[in-house]
């Protein structure tokens with residue numbers, strides 16, 4: 107049978123990030139990278155979905171789609187445009203947006219850091235220097251003081267490994283460095299930021315009924331291309347996600363992570379937040395792709411079983427409920443996204459792990475970092491010229507899953523049956 111049900115207390119939502127949807131003129135590492143001509147299709151982050159001005163219509167669209175949980179960001183550089191300056195109008199704007207969502211029955215999961223820094227902070231060396239973390243923590247404090255009473259769920263840091271490796275190891279994001287040591291300085295400093303925010307939020311909300319804090323851990327499956335690559339595969343996995351997971355979850359610091367701030371061992375997440383997209387097929391120190399596999403439009407392998415495989419590994423480190431804080435795919439013509447959603451949710455529904463939430467990446471087609479507007483991940487189509495939003499077939503499929511808490515035979519036949527992946 108192709109139909110399946112999700113567990114009773116399982117919630118489905120969507121995710122976004124402020125820099126990718128808001129537009130406007132915040133001075134960030136991304137506005138700078140654009141100025142340097144480093145965005146593939148040369149589109150500017152000042153456009154995106156103009157969500158900063160259209161958040162009301164977008165919130166109503168979420169409601170219309172039946173979405174009850176929504177992961178969203180806030181732009182550090184807007185709130186804190188220069189060192190020591192915090193803009194009270196901007197934080198009021200975000201508070202209004204959050205209040206609107208809550209009044210519509212949508213529970214926000216707020217991300218504090220999602221790949222974007224104010225340019226003034228970049229000029230100081232961003233997270234490569236431990237003396238700079240205080241600036242991030244001041245910003246976090248300001249946010250919690252202003253919305254901590256109405257927001258119960260938080261992601262402190264999004265994908266520390268992706269942010270640090272793209273910016274400091276592979277050199278494909280601002281500032282374009284290629285330096286192993288710097289990469290781990292950044293991840294180590296971010297682990298401290300996460301743990302401090304964890305404590306700060308819990309301290310602020312100690313009299314509230316429920317508080318959920320974690321970070322979004324980007325985890326991949328690592329498989330060896332041949333048995334002789336087993337050792338290098340283990341090492342790659344450890345360097346990419348293993349070492350950092352133990353530091354962020356438990357304050358256990360092992361090479362190459364550094365405990366610059368003498369963090370004590372403890373338990374620093376209330377749930378396991380997972381961003382899952384793909385698998386690395388290893389035959390050396392470079393990332394590889396398994397041949398003859400389904401691919402998305404960015405040539406990432408589509409590997410649904412991986413969503414449970416990565417979750418098992420993290421659950422071994424710490425026993426917490428699992429929230430998939432991102433999963434989705436780049437499908438520019440929406441021709442296999444429903445199949446992708448179906449297969450990943452099916453894996454989850456068949457697993458005995460305590461999966462509790464799933465945030466589809468993304469709500470709207472948006473500005474996909476160095477790919478610009480050219481890579482579409484949304485279940486809602488966006489016309490970047492007119493800013494018209496249109497629910498895609500995969501969006502209607504997702505709405506149907508939410509309504510029925512699972513995939514019915516009718517929905518399967520209507521949305522999934524005729525979809526196929528490209529195999530490469």
Ligand code: BGC
Pocket residue numbers: 123126264265268324381432467474475483
């Ligand atoms: C990021 C998102 C991004 C998505 C698709 C994740 O790494 O958190 O911001 O758009 O992947 O590339």
